[in-house]
Amino acid sequence: MRIAVLGTGSVGQAIPARSAVLGHQVTIGTRDVAATRAGEYAAWAAQHPEVGLATLAEAASAAELVVNATNGNGSLPALTAAGAPNLAGKVLLDIANPLDFGAGFPPTLSVHNTDSLAERIQREFPQTRVVKSLNTLTAELMAHPRQLADGEHSVFVSGDDAEAKRIVTGLLVSFGHNDVIDLGDLSSARGTEMLLPLWLRLFGRLDTANFNFKVVR
Amino acid sequence: MRIAVLGTGSVGQAIPARSAVLGHQVTIGTRDVAATRAGEYAAWAAQHPEVGLATLAEAASAAELVVNATNGNGSLPALTAAGAPNLAGKVLLDIANPLDFGAGFPPTLSVHNTDSLAERIQREFPQTRVVKSLNTLTAELMAHPRQLADGEHSVFVSGDDAEAKRIVTGLLVSFGHNDVIDLGDLSSARGTEMLLPLWLRLFGRLDTANFNFKVVR
Numbered sequence: 160m161r162i163a164v165l166g167t168g169s170v171g172q173a174i175p176a177r178s179a180v181l182g183h184q185v186t187i188g189t190r191d192v193a194a195t196r197a198g199e200y201a202a203w204a205a206q207h208p209e210v211g212l213a214t215l216a217e218a219a220s221a222a223e224l225v226v227n228a229t230n231g232n233g234s235l236p237a238l239t240a241a242g243a244p245n246l247a248g249k250v251l252l253d254i255a256n257p258l259d260f261g262a263g264f265p266p267t268l269s270v271h272n273t274d275s276l277a278e279r280i281q282r283e284f285p286q287t288r289v290v291k292s293l294n295t296l297t298a299e300l301m302a303h304p305r306q307l308a309d310g311e312h313s314v315f316v317s318g319d320d321a322e323a324k325r326i327v328t329g330l331l332v333s334f335g336h337n338d339v340i341d342l343g344d345l346s347s348a349r350g351t352e353m354l355l356p357l358w359l360r361l362f363g364r365l366d367t368a369n370f371n372f373k374v375v376r
Numbered sequence: 377m378r379i380a381v382l383g384t385g386s387v388g389q390a391i392p393a394r395s396a397v398l399g400h401q402v403t404i405g406t407r408d409v410a411a412t413r414a415g416e417y418a419a420w421a422a423q424h425p426e427v428g429l430a431t432l433a434e435a436a437s438a439a440e441l442v443v444n445a446t447n448g449n450g451s452l453p454a455l456t457a458a459g460a461p462n463l464a465g466k467v468l469l470d471i472a473n474p475l476d477f478g479a480g481f482p483p484t485l486s487v488h489n490t491d492s493l494a495e496r497i498q499r500e501f502p503q504t505r506v507v508k509s510l511n512t513l514t515a516e517l518m519a520h521p522r523q524l525a526d527g528e529h530s531v532f533v534s535g536d537d538a539e540a541k542r543i544v545t546g547l548l549v550s551f552g553h554n555d556v557i558d559l560g561d562l563s564s565a566r567g568t569e570m571l572l573p574l575w576l577r578l579f580g581r582l583d584t585a586n587f588n589f590k591v592v593r
Contacts, residue, residue, distance in 0.1 A: 372589050
């Protein structure tokens, strides 16, 4: 599959590296290619020559599946820069969380309760098939779930398009996720985005990001 | 321990029954004793003669530990009826969730993100030692956690008073909880209250309330 990953942070490195190993053709999209090449990304890129780098629009244009791995507060501008026509008809795996660090740590949510970032993106890009997933665990475990408890933990998908959820679920299973729970329509992303305040507290108390939730039933 | 449980719903039955079996002296507090005796509660009460029934104020007055098992939207009025002097100095285990069913199912949260029901209660009753816990799982599993996966799942405590959290944790462990995670101060209750939207979606998708979250690490 041709995959574009928008964003160059920890998620924007873990997902491309893992996807490339699995045989996908992966391009990272960034706002300023030259600046990204000159920054911290350079060392990672040198170790991952198989992953391309392009502008947000170029990466999205060439892809079948687009991953939103940008910061939640920068997601709408980044997707706008990627271009609605380049995203039309495509599956958008939205991993971003609407964290607001304006008042320090722990952050609050900039959208919550009766709306979600995923729904905002869907409203802004109605031709795109948005699926929320992977936003409830740390980047390394998104891509390598078997590194923790042999993968005995859960991940969620939310979306209005059943086929798009099927495609994302297939990708997650190929990463090693063995408990992918379909929560229903995209408004269920409110639930996983609102899990972040608990995740952040646990991160502080456990002193590690290497944990995840398992839905025991 | 002398325990008062305010509320006569599923939580207000599961916690008293379990606590009485463990040797505690338990009284259920209700707004109108005569009406409660004449209602659905009667059948349950007949099977649990060891559990007392009294007004909210009488129950709270006699107790060392008070459990808030009322509906979230009715918690502040119920605690006001119980009486601040009757709650002063005592541990209040707050299990309620601020669910607003005004727009149907699934409910939204009436307080969230930058505040929580637990914090509201604490502000209203500053002499009381509020501990938020057990609000993230179904009533039956609160009291009998070993009924699911031999208790291999997690529960959280939040509170500003370390001794009060120790007392609540002891009660939970006696119920059979073997992974009680201290999230920190009472503002961490925002995280567990905001877990409810995900819980409610899972309840709908799994078609059972007999599940819980395990923090795998």
